Amino acid sequence: MRTVRLKRVIFRSNGILGRGTMVIIVECACRNCPPNQCDWKEKKLVLKMSFPSTTRVSEQTLMDRCKELAQGEHTWVSNHLPNIIWSFNIPFRDSSPQDNFKKKFGDDYEMRVMRGVILEELQPLSSLKTAKECAQVFYDIVQCECSIYIKHSHFSSNGLSILGHHWAWKYPGILHRDISQGNIMVREKNGKKYGVLNDWDLAIWLDNKRDGPTSQFRTGTKPYMAHELHLVEWKGPHRYRHDLESIFYVMLLLVCLYSSPDKKLPRPENINYRYEEWHQSDDEFLYDKKHHIITAAATWKPPVTAFFSGFLLWLIELQRSMRRGFYELGDAALLVPKALNPEMHSFDEGTLGGHLSYESVVSIVHIFEEEELETRGREWQLHLENLRQNQVG
Ligand SMILES: [Zn+2]
Structure with a gap:
């Protein structure tokens, strides 16, 4: 279990179809890290929050596959x-507005999930x-x-x-x-x-x-x-x-x-x-x-x-x-x-x-x-x- 401290929002999307993304600089709060042995401390990290469709393959799955194959030559x-260090999903509550939309629109409505990904910061x-x-x-x-x-x-x-x-x-x-x-x-x-x-x-x-x-x-x-x-x-x-x-x-x-x-x-x-x-x-x-x-x-x-x-x-x-x-x-x-x-x-x-x-x-x-x-x-x-x-x- 990790706890991160949110530092500063560096990106908030606009004009992107069907989702909003936010990128925040974070650092390890080291609540559970052994003293002076945090393996996240030297890294510059960002947390990316997005709201993809629940059926979408996660970025981490795709990148893991790429890296698995990126061997030898x-x-x-x-x-x-991107170097993805951690990722997690937060499903919406059962009584959320999107749950009600799903009941109304059925298959036409894409259910979304809140997804957080911690990555190494890029320039x-x-x-x-x-x-x-x-x-x-x-x-x-x-x-x-x-x-x-x-x-x-x-x-x-x-x-x-x-x-x-x-x-x-x-x-x-x-x-x-x-x-x-x-x-x-x-x-x-x-x-x-x-x-x-x-x-x-x-x-x-x-x-x-x-x-x-x-x-x-x-x-x-x-x-x-x-x-x-x-x-x-x-x-x-x-x-x-x-x-x-x-x-x-x-x-x-x-x-x-x-x-x-x-x-x-x-x-x-x-x-x-x-x-x-x-x-x-x-x-x-x-x-x-x-x-x-x-x-x-x-x-x-x-x-x-x-x-x-x-x-x-x-x-x-x-x-x-x-x-x-x-x-x-x-x-x-x-x-x-x-x-x-x-x-x-x-x-x-x-x-x-x-x-x-x-x-x-x-x-x-x-x-x-x-x-x-x-x-x-x-x-x-x-x-x-x-x-x-x-x-x-
Ligand atoms: Zn730490």
Whole structure:
């Protein structure tokens, strides 16, 4: 039994669908710890309180699974995941309001539980000092997401045979589904900085075939959600390319709205300038803006601030990949859903025909301002070596 002392609220969510999260700095109160032998004392800890649906797999279960598999060549993955130290659930009382709602609405009503998780404290993106550090963090997030999600079959289109079949089972098959500026964090360890994909509350396990209500497909933090998710008629499934699209929007908003990682630009007079209004807008508006970016001509050039100028090339190349992919997906009438276009059956919708795959994104973001960033996983190092050899030959 542990007792913790609450210190300070450092985060309170707003605009996140279907839940509210609070993060509080805590320290061990050492009520039951042997004198001078508290194993929590050296750690900087936070308590995260959230209200997930009772049917949702807990973040701790997902992370335990990831860490269990992050062995051998995959140990690097742990540097990019939250370190959960403790977690607990507090069910609501029987006579609570939600109990009454459940009686009224039956299966349509999702029962929620209060969940507390104690984690090692991470630093926000605003703690970074240089554009290159930011670039590395984004690249880390792509690598981490990929290693958590990827299955062998997704590599085969590029003939990447270094991943033998025995690798397939090793990947946990988890999709994050809520990539936002607030969920990309930084871990400092032995003087090095690592991008951490935090907050796996809305993640899904792809092996878990139990489908929840439709409302559960559409998750995320609005300004960063993939554009399709804003459509009323969108019924899933959530694909990893949706998470890649989210990373694109996190990057876009950061490098256009901030003059450095910790300085947001003053709000301009003209509200339509840049992306200020994305944080207060509805689905229709956001779909429109994002669709506009994706389908924009090759001359699309986001207003990247001077500090982040190195990101311009990344954004342009990522936009081109998405544009090509969606163009092929919807052919002439851009963004027509596949169901309406039966001739597209051979098209790999998961990666938009390879245009929005982990490989295509890694090939863009492993270099920043002509400098090679750190590629963490051996399989990606080999993949990039192969790419370079092919380019030379
Ligand atoms: Zn203690």
